[in-house]
Amino acid sequence: xxxxxxxxxxxxxxxxxxxxxxxxxxxxxxxxxxxxxxxxxxxxxxxxxxxxxxxxxxxxxxxxxxxxxxxxxxxxxxxxxxxxxxxxxxxxxxxxxxxxxxxxxxxxxxxxxxxxxxxxxxxxxxxxxxxxxxxxxxxxxxxxxxxxxxxxxxxxxxxxxxxxxxxxxxxxxxxxxxxxxxxxxxxxxxxxxxxxxxxxxxxxxxxxxxxxxxxxxxxxxxxxxxxxxxxxxxxxxxxxxxxxxxxxxxxxxxxxxxxxxxxxxxxxxxxxxxxxxxxxxxxxxxxxxxxxxxxxxxxxxxxxxxxxxxxxxxxxxxxxxxxxxxxxxxxxxxxxxxxxxxxxxxxxxxxxxxxxxxxxxxxxxxxxxxxxxxxxxxxxxxxxxxxxxxxxxxxxxxxxxxxxxxxxxxxxxxxxxxxxxxxxxxx
Amino acid sequence: xxxxxxxxxxxxxxxxxxxxxxxxxxxxxxxxxxxxxxxxxxxxxxxxxxxxxxxxxxxxxxxxxxxxxxxxxxxxxxxxxxxxxxxxxxxxxxxxxxxxxxxxxxxxxxxxxxxxxxxxxxxxxxxxxxxxxxxxxxxxxxxxxxxxxxxxxxxxxxxxxxxxxxxxxxxxxxxxxxxxxxxxxxxxxxxxxxxxxxxxxxxxxxxxxxxxxxxxxxxxxxxxxxxxxxxxxxxxxxxxxxxxxxxxxxxxxxxxxxxxxxxxxxxxxxxxxxxxxxxxxxxxxxxxxxxxxxxxxxxxxxx
Ligand SMILES: Nc1ncnc2c1ncn2[C@@H]1O[C@H](COP(=O)(O)OP(=O)(O)OP(=O)(O)O)[C@@H](O)[C@H]1O
Ligand SMILES: [Mg+2]
Numbered sequence: 001x002x003x004x005x006x007x008x009x010x011x012x013x014x015x016x017x018x019x020x021x022x023x024x025x026x027x028x029x030x031x032x033x034x035x036x037x038x039x040x041x042x043x044x045x046x047x048x049x050x051x052x053x054x055x056x057x058x059x060x061x062x063x064x065x066x067x068x069x070x071x072x073x074x075x076x077x078x079x080x081x082x083x084x085x086x087x088x089x090x091x092x093x094x095x096x097x098x099x100x101x102x103x104x105x106x107x108x109x110x111x112x113x114x115x116x117x118x119x120x121x122x123x124x125x126x127x128x129x130x131x132x133x134x135x136x137x138x139x140x141x142x143x144x145x146x147x148x149x150x151x152x153x154x155x156x157x158x159x160x161x162x163x164x165x166x167x168x169x170x171x172x173x174x175x176x177x178x179x180x181x182x183x184x185x186x187x188x189x190x191x192x193x194x195x196x197x198x199x200x201x202x203x204x205x206x207x208x209x210x211x212x213x214x215x216x217x218x219x220x221x222x223x224x225x226x227x228x229x230x231x232x233x234x235x236x237x238x239x240x241x242x243x244x245x246x247x248x249x250x251x252x253x254x255x256x257x258x259x260x261x262x263x264x265x266x267x268x269x270x271x272x273x274x275x276x277x278x279x280x281x282x283x284x285x286x287x288x289x290x291x292x293x294x295x296x297x298x299x300x301x302x303x304x305x306x307x308x309x310x311x312x313x314x315x316x317x318x319x320x321x322x323x324x325x326x327x328x329x330x331x332x333x334x335x336x337x338x339x340x341x342x343x344x345x346x347x348x349x350x351x352x353x354x355x356x357x358x359x360x361x362x363x364x365x366x367x368x369x370x371x372x373x374x375x376x377x378x379x380x381x382x383x384x385x386x387x388x389x390x391x392x393x394x395x396x397x398x399x400x401x402x403x404x405x406x407x408x409x410x411x412x413x414x415x416x417x418x419x420x421x422x423x424x425x426x427x
Numbered sequence: 428x429x430x431x432x433x434x435x436x437x438x439x440x441x442x443x444x445x446x447x448x449x450x451x452x453x454x455x456x457x458x459x460x461x462x463x464x465x466x467x468x469x470x471x472x473x474x475x476x477x478x479x480x481x482x483x484x485x486x487x488x489x490x491x492x493x494x495x496x497x498x499x500x501x502x503x504x505x506x507x508x509x510x511x512x513x514x515x516x517x518x519x520x521x522x523x524x525x526x527x528x529x530x531x532x533x534x535x536x537x538x539x540x541x542x543x544x545x546x547x548x549x550x551x552x553x554x555x556x557x558x559x560x561x562x563x564x565x566x567x568x569x570x571x572x573x574x575x576x577x578x579x580x581x582x583x584x585x586x587x588x589x590x591x592x593x594x595x596x597x598x599x600x601x602x603x604x605x606x607x608x609x610x611x612x613x614x615x616x617x618x619x620x621x622x623x624x625x626x627x628x629x630x631x632x633x634x635x636x637x638x639x640x641x642x643x644x645x646x647x648x649x650x651x652x653x654x655x656x657x658x659x660x661x662x663x664x665x666x667x668x669x670x671x672x673x674x675x676x677x678x679x680x681x682x683x684x685x686x687x688x689x690x691x692x693x694x695x696x697x698x699x700x701x702x703x704x705x706x707x708x709x710x711x712x713x714x715x716x717x718x719x720x721x722x723x724x725x726x727x728x729x730x
Contacts, residue, residue: 003527011524015515201511208507209573212475213528214500220528 001223004215008227011200012193025189029239032182033246037172053252055102056166060255063163064113075107105168112265113162119268120156127152148377152368155271160260169251170276171264173243174362190235190291191298191315197224198403199302217404225299225396232295236288240280261365271368271379279365286361289388294318296395303402428488429453430474430581430611435483437469437635444469446635448483455627456607459615462725465632467615468508471583474613475505487581501530504579506587508615510570514559518550518569521558522576529577544572547602549595563590571599575606582612588621600625623717631724638724643717650715650723655700657710664696671706672726674719675699701726 012018034040059067078100131149198221201207211217247253257277261267264276274282298315302308361381363369370377430452437445445466459467472478474485476492476499485492492499512521519541526537545551548568553561558569567590574582584603588596596618603612604625616622622629629646631639639646658679659667667673679695699713700706701723 003532007524007527010520011513200513206511206513208472208475208477208505208510209525210528211477212500212503212505212507213525214497214503214530214577215528216476216497216500219497 001219004219004223005227005230008197008223009231012197012227012231018193021189021192025186026242029182029186030242030246033243036176037246037250039249052102052105052168053166056106056164056252056255059106059164061163061165063161064110067164068110068114071103071106071110075103078103105166106164109164109167112268113263116162116262116268117159123269124153124156127156144372144375144377147375148370151370151377152271155273155368158273160262162259162263165255165259165263166252167256167259167264169247169253170256171266172251173247173253174264174266174279186235186239187291187294188316190232190295191318192312193231194228194295194298195302195312195315196308197228197302198299198399199306199308221400221403225399228295228299229292232291233288236284236291240284266362267365269367270365272365283361286385289385289392292392293388293395296392296399300395300399300402303399428580428611429486431486431489432470433484433486435470435473435480435485437466437473437478438481444635445473445480448635448637450630450637450640452611452613452628454607454609454611456603456612456614456622456625458622458626458629459613459632460617460619460622460629460721460725461615461632464634466635467632468585469635470632471505471585471613471615472507474581475503475507475583476500477507497530499581501577502580504574504577504582506570506574506584508585508589510566510573512558512561512566512569514557516558517555518545518558518561518572519554521569522572525573525576531577540576540578544575547575548572549598564592564595567591568595568599571602580610582606582610584612584614586616587614588616588618596621619718619721620716629717629720631721633725646720647715647717650720652712653701653703653723654713654715654719655702655706655710656713657698657700657707658695659698659707661694661696664698667698667700667706669728672701672722672728673698674701674722674726 059071127149131146131153201210210220213220215223244253256263258275261270261272261274261276261279267279294315297318301310301314304310361384364379364381364384369380371380371383373383432448432450432452435445435448436443448466448470459470461467469478473480474492476496479493487495487499487502513524516524522541522544523537526541531537531540542551545554548571550565550568550572553565558566561569567587571584571587574584588599591599600621603614606612607625607627614622614626623643626643628640628642630637654674657667664676675698677697679697699719700710701719705712
């Protein structure tokens with residue numbers, strides 16, 4: 001089986017077309033990454049960056065309480081010394097100007113850490129209130145609200161220990177993690193590579209040998225499926241590593257890796273107790289799920305039509321339309337305050353399901369967000385993943401039947417069918 | 428070892444490609460002969476688990492081959508009529524790939540087998556070239572090697588000699604006759620002479636129906652007194668062609684005297700005529716070949 005998978009992977013990747021496209025896509029990807037980080041900026045972005053990292057390293061790893069006074073003081077001293085004269089770099093030592101900006105950053109972070117627990121305290125108090133008052137509505141609502149409040153308390157009660165690090169790299173990374181045109185080019189690349197896997201045999205007539213071999217259709221299907229999955233995983237992982245390497249050139253990316261996600265202001269309300277590394281891995285896991293949905297959809301189309309052209313067109317069209325979907329009909333909009341007062345809000349909740357949300361799952365990490373599942377609060381993220389897995393299972397099952405069916409050698413081709421029908425109608 | 432077809436039918440929509448095909452095959456070579464569209468490939472594809480019959484059963488040692496599934500496919504070797512090969516693969520890596528597909532897991536054994544087969548089909552020198560650069564005949568030979576890879580007990584060859592040069596055809600014939608004593612070989616072909624000496628039985632198919640299933644010698648014996656040699660004047664040839672099935676036309680090489688006696692349009696032509704009765708006084712009966720048999724069944728008067 002392993003050798004079969006390896007052979008399938010080889011079939012996918014050993015071709016001039018693949019190599020050329022892969023190199024091209026890779027180069028464009030890296031250039032665009034460097035571009036977004038100002039690599040081609042003549043102003044010496046990188047020297048500033050390294051200076052910034054150095055200053056941060058002075059305080060790095062110290063707990064907030066230990067150094068907050070020093071930072072507050074130093075910041076106000078620099079602020080008060082700042083006049084129009086020393087705004088320009090160079091006059092009061094080479095870094096006087098940057099010093100002030102960087103201390104501003106430091107100061108912002110320390111202030112955020114300092115006030116974080118007060119904000120959370122308010123949320124907890126609110127939840128306690130809901131729980132104790134037992135709002136006088138229908139019995140179901142009560143139950144759900146109480147359970148939800150329990151969840152809130154459970155999520156936020158643990159005190160977070162923050163220590164100082166330069167968070168601008170991760171803020172930048174997460175801020176740019178949303179969908180972009182480039183990501184869809186990469187998706188299209190994936191589709192182009194995956195599309196022929198399940199139908200090249202039919203195009204070339206090699207299926208006679210494949211289907212009549214001992215391993216047969218079932219095993220071959222499995223091997224191809226796993227090969228596609230492995231390829232998608234490897235592809236996403238390589239992109240992740242490239243991105244990390246490029247970001248590391250600009251920011252000190254390792255410093256914050258083990259800090260709680262809540263140390264980044266946008267994720268103050270994150271209900272999960274996870275650090276940045278874990279967030280990153282989850283983010284990419286979800287992105288892989290998203291890719292897999294597209295991949296398996298492409299695969300189903302290619303099994304159905306047994307021709308490379310259709311999956312190319314449909315896969316390509318799908319990735320482009322997803323781009324628009326994501327931008328113009330973005331996933332869902334449910335806020336923290338959105339409380340469902342009826343028993344079965346499930347349908348409405350599921351209406352908002354969209355697997356594209358998994359491409360940019362940051363929204364799931366920004367707020368406390370649950371679905372009312374028969375009176376029980378379940379994190380929307382969990383529901384979303386479950387539904388996506390279900391979708392993948394359905395796609396695979398359909399593809400399996402399409403691939404292994406033994407009805408006829410001629411494939412079900414709508415164009416051919418239409419032509420035949422119209423010919424019949426004419427005669 | 429027994430491969431048994433029991434009233435096998437195959438319809439493509441309304442088109443009946445195979446009608447009530449029944450036969451029992453044991454070790455040996457079976458030649459499947461029939462004109463284009465007779466249903467040969469359809470029958471072979473069903474035996475190779477590519478298609479399923481519309482009705483009827485195919486059994487191997489008493490069990491349905493579809494129930495046996497991979498157990499049957501494990502002993503199966505198949506050369507399809509229009510095998511596609513992966514053009515970017517070399518012959519060797521292609522054979523390795525099909526080795527995987529055929530479930531051969533012992534790496535050493537598979538390499539040894541590949542070497543042996545490449546030698547057998549005379550491709551050793553081209554083993555590392557891309558299959559896409561192969562000539563038609565080389566592809567066909569590679570296909571034969573793939574079919575033989577797992578040392579199959581049931582070997583199905585759909586027009587294996589199409590595109591092979593005479594030398595390679597003879598090599599192929601020798602391979603098949605050497606290995607066929609302990610396996611079932613079904614071989615469809617239009618080149619009748621390929622199977623004349625190696626086939627144990629001949630199955631004649633016409634429009635999806637099995638019209639004869641006997642051994643070569645009895646087929647030839649039946650043809651006794653039905654194949655005639657006649658020398659006629661060139662001008663008479665068209666009228667003969669309209670009346671009889673003609674299996675061969677050759678110009679008689681004339682001696683000088685004959686050339687003097689006859690002028691150009693009266694040149695002598697030798698005809699090989701298939702007819703139940705003596706076509707003319709001068710006709711002499713000759714021993715039949717399998718090609719005559721083929722023509723006797725499938726030929727048409729006037730071609
Ligand atoms: N996929 C298909 N769909 C519809 N009809 C088909 C299909 N394949 C074959 N046929 C029809 O079935 C009949 C038998 O075809 P088959 O390919 O078995 O003939 P054959 O004996 O192998 O001919 P040849 O000598 O040309 O290879 C033909 O009339 C053909 O048109
Ligand atoms: Mg055929």
